[in-house]
Amino acid sequence: MDENAGFMLIYQKDWTLLYDPNIMILPEDKTRLQELIKRTNHLWKFLECDEKKAKIAELEQEMTAPAFWDDQAQARKVGSENNRLKQTVSKVENFRSKVEDLEALCELCEEDEEEEEMSKEFVVSLEALLSKIEDLEVASFLNEPFDARPALLSIHAGAGGTESCDWADMLMRMYIRWAERRGYDVEMQDLQPGEEAGISRCSIRIDGLNAYGYAKAERGVHRLVRISPFDSNKRRHTSFCSVDVIAEVEDDDINMDIPDDDLRIDTYRSSGKGGQHVNKTDSAVRLTHIPTNIVVQCQNQRSQLKNKQTAMKVLKSRIYEKQQDEKRAEMEKFYGDKGEMGWGNQIRSYVFQPYQMVKDLRTGVETSGVQAVMDGELDPFVNGWLRAGCPRQRNKEIQVED
Numbered sequence: 001m002d003e004n005a006g007f008m009l010i011y012q013k014d015w016t017l018l019y020d021p022n023i024m025i026l027p028e029d030k031t032r033l034q035e036l037i038k039r040t041n042h043l044w045k046f047l048e049c050d051e052k053k054a055k056i057a058e059l060e061q062e063m064t065a066p067a068f069w070d071d072q073a074q075a076r077k078v079g080s081e082n083n084r085l086k087q088t089v090s091k092v093e094n095f096r097s098k099v100e101d102l103e104a105l106c107e108l109c110e111e112d113e114e115e116e117e118m119s120k121e122f123v124v125s126l127e128a129l130l131s132k133i134e135d136l137e138v139a140s141f142l143n144e145p146f147d148a149r150p151a152l153l154s155i156h157a158g159a160g161g162t163e164s165c166d167w168a169d170m171l172m173r174m175y176i177r178w179a180e181r182r183g184y185d186v187e188m189q190d191l192q193p194g195e196e197a198g199i200s201r202c203s204i205r206i207d208g209l210n211a212y213g214y215a216k217a218e219r220g221v222h223r224l225v226r227i228s229p230f231d232s233n234k235r236r237h238t239s240f241c242s243v244d245v246i247a248e249v250e251d252d253d254i255n256m257d258i259p260d261d262d263l264r265i266d267t268y269r270s271s272g273k274g275g276q277h278v279n280k281t282d283s284a285v286r287l288t289h290i291p292t293n294i295v296v297q298c299q300n301q302r303s304q305l306k307n308k309q310t311a312m313k314v315l316k317s318r319i320y321e322k323q324q325d326e327k328r329a330e331m332e333k334f335y336g337d338k339g340e341m342g343w344g345n346q347i348r349s350y351v352f353q354p355y356q357m358v359k360d361l362r363t364g365v366e367t368s369g370v371q372a373v374m375d376g377e378l379d380p381f382v383n384g385w386l387r388a389g390c391p392r393q394r395n396k397e398i399q400v401e402d
Contacts, residue, residue: 146247147213158240165194177376184208212247220347264288270299
């Protein structure tokens with residue numbers, strides 16, 4: 001409150017003035033509104049929302065057919081596609097409706113220039129919508145074939161024993177919080193506790209609109225620098241964990257038949273917490289694809305059969321991703337040296353002591369809000385990576401600070 005002027009001033013986080021009720025809608029705000037309308041219309045066309053609405057109507061007509069559920073697998077596929085299209089269109093449609101309301105509010109403010117409350121509402125709403133369209137534009141970058149699919153995220157502790165296992169546990173919590181903040185469903189598929197603390201590995205399924213499209217930004221090696229809580233001498237330690245992210249693919253998406261001779265199937269008792277049944281029978285399943293040496297484990301279900309089905313789906317997804325990586329690596333031979341292929345290179349550094357900093361080594365995005373990041377505030381890094389064109393390797397010009 002400015003006591004001398006006798007009115008409330010509203011500031012943004014960077015302490016620049018956002019609203020002064022003694023000032024009506026400024027010409028600059030009207031210009032920003034027109035720019036917002038332009039960006040909204042462009043987004044509607046870019047995402048082909050009219051075409052998607054026509055496709056939704058077509059699918060819903062198909063779903064009313066008497067014989068629709070005769071083929072349940074196909075029916076589920078159609079239903080899933082319909083829901084995905086609806087989610088995409090509804091977000092932009094709802095946003096466009098809010099922009100139209102804001103345009104109408106602007107006209108009312110012009111008609112009654114002495115109505116301070118309406119002017120205040122206009123400015124605050126304009127700022128909120130300008131922020132929101134940033135998120136919608138980032139989402140429009142997710143146009144790869146499997147971006148809309150669920151993500152299968154796995155974390156593996158690096159060398160370093162207890163330190164790395166604790167770091168893996170912290171990353172697992174961070175990604176679960178991030179997924180929950182976005183309204184995604186999270187399912188733990190595999191969890192291996194560390195010998196003394198933390199976890200040595202875990203596999204998480206994240207399901208929601210564009211889950212893989214966003215989560216793939218996290219593929220790489222994550223580095224932690226901190227004073228170790230496990231070191232009585234309070235020395236600084238550096239720990240590493242690798243994060244792998246693949247899209248969950250269905251049999252209809254890829255033509256892949258794995259011969260029985262290429263598979264080794266092992267069963268064992270589930271580890272960690274479980275009911276009376278889950279830890280007393282060989283319900284956990286480990287699949288090894290012999291030609292590629294890819295190993296997949298699943299122990300989240302009580303049924304061995306269900307665990308095997310889940311593991312097989314993950315195995316096919318991993319084999320497919322490996323094939324895609326090999327194709328990308330082959331292309332990079334012709335388009336220049338872009339660094340080490342795959343997720344085996346460091347992408348982000350987390351420094352807890354002697355100062356606090358989280359820095360993405362591909363884009364340069366950084367923040368001193370370490371606790372917020374560990375609580376799942378990852379969108380600035382993910383969005384920055386998408387806007388930068390999804391770089392797969394570290395930018396050598398970005399320095400690592402200890």
